[in-house]
Amino acid sequence: MEMNKAPMGQEVAPENPMSDQEPEEEMTMEALLAAEGLEMDFPKRGDVRQGEITGITDQAVLVNIGAKSDGQIPLREFDRLSPEEREEVLQIGQRIPVYVLGFDSHGAPRLSYLQALEAEDWERAERMKESSELYEGTIAGYNKGGLVVRLGRLRGFIPLSQISRERRQSLQSDRPDPSWKELIGQPIVARVIEVDRSRQRLILSERAVARQARELLKERVLAQLQVGDVRTGRVTSLTKFGAFVNIDGADGLVHLSEISWEHIDKPEDVLQVGQEVQVKVISIDPERKRIGLSIRQLREDPWKTKAASLRVGQLVRATITRLEKFGAFARLENGLEGLIHISELSEQRIEHPKEVVKEGDEVTLRIIRIDPEARRIGLSLRKVDTLAYADLDLQMALAEAEEELEQLLGLEEAAEEALPNEEESAEARVEAAAEEASPEAKAAGESPEAALEAPEEASETEPKGE
CATH class of the missing domain: 2.40.50.140 (Nucleic acid-binding proteins)
Known part of the structure; x- marks a missing residue:
């Protein structure tokens, strides 16, 4: 017992200091760094x-x-x-x-x-939803439920109920069908309204930002358009003063006077909502954000062609088409329309054209003015018999008679050319008869002409019967 006692002031060292302790586990790099008060951002699953x-x-x-x-x-x-x-x-x-x-x-x-x-795109979609940032892109496709768009590598969906009214009105069918294929590639502005990464669900709405979208798209289109550009668009609405046509996401106006070269009373006479048309840009107003379009300027103007055959002073037949307080409109035989001012209807003073003519009347009129720039023809009823145009009427009558004579002579020459020549006709008959000669004559080696003459010679030498 005494041998185990240590001298005064000294401690007894244990014989096996590790015998009562478990060996320490090997520390990981993360644990060592943590023990030193340091941290390291090691990658984790899902990062x-x-x-x-x-x-x-x-x-x-x-x-x-x-x-x-x-x-x-x-x-x-x-x-x-x-x-x-x-x-x-x-x-x-x-x-x-x-x-x-x-x-x-x-x-x-x-x-x-x-x-x-994809993860970055999901984060972007979540930020857009939180901040109400607008999505700007193009339509990538459609299905029975609505439209498909792409946000980065994500597939976004715009349900039918979230498509703008203007876009649906411009379509031929209210429900998705093959005609919706033309939507692919068209620009679209929408707002992210639902993001569910776990269900891979990304929903957007065009209807929620329809007004903002129209303004945004119009600004972009206005910056790119130039007067004289020709674009293909679709009629979105019709009004009494014209038709609105959507081009590249922005609506422009085709005024009633720019729809057709011919007179029309209302746009519905020649256009319908959803119809695809080609238009020419004729005016741009960046401040008021307005676009002026024309359909008729892309077509040949028939007025100039038809008016080329007319001249001032010429007498023409026409039909009264409508009456106005200031005069009567009349349609010429070539389809052009002219105005008979109220002062040109009668030598007497009248208050209204109905005192002289009515709609549907067929009358003879004199052309007193032709304005190609304004595409107007001035007509007169009271100057039909005036002596001021007597010489001109005589010249035109002679010219018409001469033209009729030339036409008649031309017909006679054509008829003479069609008649066969008498000599050529006789030779043709001989040749035809030769073809019908008897087989015996052909077998004897006689020519077709000799075969025809032989019967006559025989009849002359043959003795008469006793």
Whole structure:
């Protein structure tokens, strides 16, 4: 017992200091850093990280994201990129976003480039929903429920109930059908109204921002349009003063006078909502955000062609088409319409054209004015028999008679050319008769002419019967 006592002032050291303690576990790098009061941001499953491409093999792309070893992305994943994207991304030293799928048995990260892009798009969609930022893109497709758009690599959906009224009115069918194919590629502005990443659900609404969308698209179109441009659009609405046509997402007005060269009472006479038309830009007002369009200016003006055959002083037949307080309109035989001013209806003073003519009357009128620029023809009823045009009437009568005579002579010459020549006709009859000569004459070697003459000679030498 005394041998175990230590001298005064000294402690007894244990014989086996580790005998009563468990060996300490090997500390991880994270634990060591934590013990030192340091932290390291190690990648975790579900993270989106920026990494640097360190190598490219036949099977994988190696990316350094700060883990113990480089992560791998299957090379086949990049087959889904366009050739241009592949060439830009697949370069040693290129930094790219990656999504951490997990880790293999050796602790190397398994990564995805495309899922990282999708994750960024989902974050963008969530930010757009929170901030009410407008989505601007193009229509990528449609299905029985509505329209499909693309937000980055995500597929967004605009239900039928969320499509703007103007767009639905411009379509031939209220429900999706093959005619909706023409929507693909058209610009669209919408607002993100629902984002559910777990269900892969991204919903947008065009109707919620219809007014903002119209203004935004119109500003963009106004900045690009120039007077004289020709565009294809679709009629969105008809009014008493014209038709609104949507071009590239912005509405322009085709005034009633710019729809047709012919007179029409209302746009419905020649147009209908949803109809596709070609229009020419004739005016742009950036301050008032207005676009003036024309349909008729893309078509040949028949007025100039028809008016070329008319001259001042000429007498013409016409039909009264309508009466106004200031005069009567009359349609000429060639289809052009002219005005008989109230002062040109009668030598006497009248209060209204109905005192002299009525709609449907067929009358002889004199052309007193032709204005090609204004496309107007002035007509007169009271000057039909005036002596002021006597010489002109005589000249025109003679010219008409001469023209009729030339036409008559032309018909006689054509008839003479059609008659057969008498000599040629006789020869043709002889040849036809020769073809019908007897087979015996042909067998004897006689010519067709001799065969025809032989019976006559025989009849002259044959003795008469006793």
